[in-house]
Structures are given as structure tokens and as C-alpha cells.
Amino acid sequence: MLQIFTLILAVYLIARGIIWLAQRYHDARGCGSSFKNLLREGKLDASVYADAVWSEVERFGKRRLRSKIAKRQRKLIRKVKNELRASYLSACTPSLYQYIIIFLISSVLGLLLETVYTLVVFGVLESRVGLIWGPFSPLYGCGAVLLTALLWEARDWPAWKIFCISAAIGGVLEQFAGWSMEHLAHAQSWTYLGLPDHISQWVAWRFLAMWGIVGLVWCRAILPELLYRIGEPTTTRQAAVVTxxxxxxxxxxxxxxxxxxxxxxxxxxxxPANPIDVYLDTRYGDSFMKDKFENMRIGQDLPPAPR
Known part of the structure; x- marks a missing residue:
């Protein structure tokens, strides 16, 4: 449990640190899309460059001026950004466009987190993807979408309520996914039967706690920033790509x-009973499935999870 919490905390702090550094750099240099949008929309004016220090730099063979915004003006920029962010989030209802992007991001990051976790805790490096094409683990994508849909309006609730709701969402999702794989495809991707705190084959108390922590961090810290950054499509191209x-x-x-x-x-x-079955047997046979889904067993039981 300690390893899980430490890993989640480390990933979150690293991500927040990178975002913080990028924001501070953009504020100091007067650059970045958000800064340019503030100027374009009239939220900031040319006075933001008052007392700025200008220097000439060369990049890709071209010379241009680069500003260093004064400290007082940087505070003004951050104040305007925070006000706009708070105004947007107070009126925000997650849209289908945002849900799709959240699913994609969470499917990839969840896969990465699980891969690192199994490597650090169990010393095992293996493919843990959930789809045949691409680096996606849809369990985490579905979890993020459910957490967003059910917790966004509850983000100001007491922390213990958010924790319990998140744990329940994670438990139901894992039970449903594990049961469906077992009974529909005769496949097993994980089992908690070897753990002393298992509730069922696919649900254990320690991982309910992990879901609770993830849900709390997601709801309070990650989701507001993510929704604000995603926003709504401003061009037809953005909508087309997401579609x-x-x-x-x-x-x-x-x-x-x-x-x-x-x-x-x-x-x-x-x-095989039809040409589709023949194609699946030929293109996605047992050897492909074994190599693609290394942590999964089809037609047989997984060994009990190590304690």
C-alpha cells in the first residue's frame, strides 16, 4: 500500500512541477498560447511589458527580441489567469469532447503507471495493454470518465466522501471488468486471490484504497486543471481530430x-464458423494474444497474486 501511495504521489508531484515550471517560464517571458490569448482578448494590455528587460536572441538562424517581464507584472498575469480559470471552472460542465480526451489521456497514463508499479514492486516488466492497437488500458480510461462524471459536481464535498465514492467506483469497475472477461472470454488479466485482504478475485481492500486516493487527487487537483487546459474545440480541425x-x-x-x-x-x-473467425484465428491467433497481453491468461487460471 505504501508503494502504491508513494508512486501516485511521485507521479503527481512530478507532473505538477513540470506544469509549474512551464507556467512560470511563460509568465516571465511573456509567451505561450494562454498569454497570447489574454492579450488578444483584451484581458491584458501592452502595460504588461512595462519595465520589461529586452534582449536579442538568435534561434534557427533568425534574430528576434525576447522579453523578461518585471516581477510586478508577472503577479498581474498570474492574477488574471487565476480569475479566468476560476470563472471557467465555476460554470463548466464536462462535455463529450473533454470526456474523449480524458479517456485517451487516462488510458495511456494509467498503462504507464501500472507498468512502472509492477516493475518497481514485483520486478516484472511486461506488456499490460488492454487493447490490440495502441498503448491503451481502457480500464483506467473508463475509471477516469466515471470519476469525472460522478465527482465533478461533488468536488467540494468532504475528502472522506470523495474517497469512499472513488473507492466504490473503482471496486465496481474492477469487479465488472474481471467478471466479464472471465465469463465472456474465459480470460484473466489479474487476480487478488493470493492477497490476505482480497474481497473477491478482482477486488481487494488495498486497491480500493488506491482508487480512493486516486479519486481524491483526481477530483481536487488534476481534473480542474485538466478540464481548463482541454477547454472546448476552437477550430473544426480540433473537433475532427478528436472525433x-x-x-x-x-x-x-x-x-x-x-x-x-x-x-x-x-x-x-x-x-471457426465463418470467414471472420478464420481471419481472427489467422491474424490474431494464440501466439499474437500471448505476446500482446503478457499478463493475461486465456482458458486457464492465473496463479495467486504475490503477497
């Missing part, structure tokens, strides 16, 4: 389900 990504993920998920259903049928000795 294409959503279509790809839907196709990826559908193909993954088909592959697992067919893999389960193969494990039970059921021959």
Missing part, C-alpha cells in the same frame, strides 16, 4: 472484444 480518435478507440475496443471472444472459443476447442 477520429474516438472512432478509432471504438473500433479498437470492438476488435479487441472480438479477438478475446474468439480466443476463448479456441481455448474450448470450437472451430
Amino acid at each position: 477520429l480518435l474516438a472512432a478509432f478507440i471504438a473500433l479498437d475496443a470492438g476488435m479487441t472484444v472480438a479477438c478475446f471472444l474468439r480466443a476463448g472459443a479456441r481455448a474450448n476447442g470450437i472451430p
Whole structure:
């Protein structure tokens, strides 16, 4: 449990540190898209450059002037940004556009976090992807979407309530995903049966606590900043790209389900019944599934989890 909490805290602090440094640099240099938008929208004016120190720099063979904003003006920039952020979040209701991006980001970061966790705690480095195409773990994407949908309006509730709701969401999600894989595709990706605190094969108290911590950090610290950064699409191109990504993920998920259903049928000795089954057996056979989903067993039980 301590390793889980430490890893989550370390990832969060590193991410926040990088964002903080980037914001401070942009404020000091008077650059970045958010700063330019403030100037364009009239939230800031040319007086922000008062007392700025200018220097000439060369980049990619071109010379240009670079500013260093005075400390007093930097405080003004941060004040305006914070006011706009608070105003946006107070009126914000997460949109489908934001949910799609949250799903994609969380699916990738969740996969990375799980990979690092298993490497650090168990000394095992293996593929833990959840879809056949791309570095995605949809369990974390679905978890982030559910946490967002159910906790956004409750973000000002007491911490213990958010913790309990997040733990319940994580437990239900893990139980549903594990049970579905077992009974529909005869596959197992994880098991907690070897842990002394397991509740079911797919739910354990320590991981409920992890979901609770993640949900609390997500709701209070990560989600407001993420929603503000994502915003709404300002161009047709942005909307089109996100729509294409959503279509790809839907196709990826559908193909993954088909592959697992067919893999389960193969494990039970059921021959292909149509050209689609033949294609799946040829292109996504047992060797592919074994290499792609290294932490998964199809047609057999996983060994008990190490304590």
C-alpha cells in the first residue's frame, strides 16, 4: 500500500512541477498560447511589458527580441489567469469532447503507471495493454470518465466522501471488468486471490484504497486543471481530430472484444464458423494474444497474486 501511495504521489508531484515550471517560464517571458490569448482578448494590455528587460536572441538562424517581464507584472498575469480559470471552472460542465480526451489521456497514463508499479514492486516488466492497437488500458480510461462524471459536481464535498465514492467506483469497475472477461472470454488479466485482504478475485481492500486516493487527487487537483487546459474545440480541425480518435478507440475496443471472444472459443476447442473467425484465428491467433497481453491468461487460471 505504501508503494502504491508513494508512486501516485511521485507521479503527481512530478507532473505538477513540470506544469509549474512551464507556467512560470511563460509568465516571465511573456509567451505561450494562454498569454497570447489574454492579450488578444483584451484581458491584458501592452502595460504588461512595462519595465520589461529586452534582449536579442538568435534561434534557427533568425534574430528576434525576447522579453523578461518585471516581477510586478508577472503577479498581474498570474492574477488574471487565476480569475479566468476560476470563472471557467465555476460554470463548466464536462462535455463529450473533454470526456474523449480524458479517456485517451487516462488510458495511456494509467498503462504507464501500472507498468512502472509492477516493475518497481514485483520486478516484472511486461506488456499490460488492454487493447490490440495502441498503448491503451481502457480500464483506467473508463475509471477516469466515471470519476469525472460522478465527482465533478461533488468536488467540494468532504475528502472522506470523495474517497469512499472513488473507492466504490473503482471496486465496481474492477469487479465488472474481471467478471466479464472471465465469463465472456474465459480470460484473466489479474487476480487478488493470493492477497490476505482480497474481497473477491478482482477486488481487494488495498486497491480500493488506491482508487480512493486516486479519486481524491483526481477530483481536487488534476481534473480542474485538466478540464481548463482541454477547454472546448476552437477550430473544426480540433473537433475532427478528436472525433477520429474516438472512432478509432471504438473500433479498437470492438476488435479487441472480438479477438478475446474468439480466443476463448479456441481455448474450448470450437472451430471457426465463418470467414471472420478464420481471419481472427489467422491474424490474431494464440501466439499474437500471448505476446500482446503478457499478463493475461486465456482458458486457464492465473496463479495467486504475490503477497
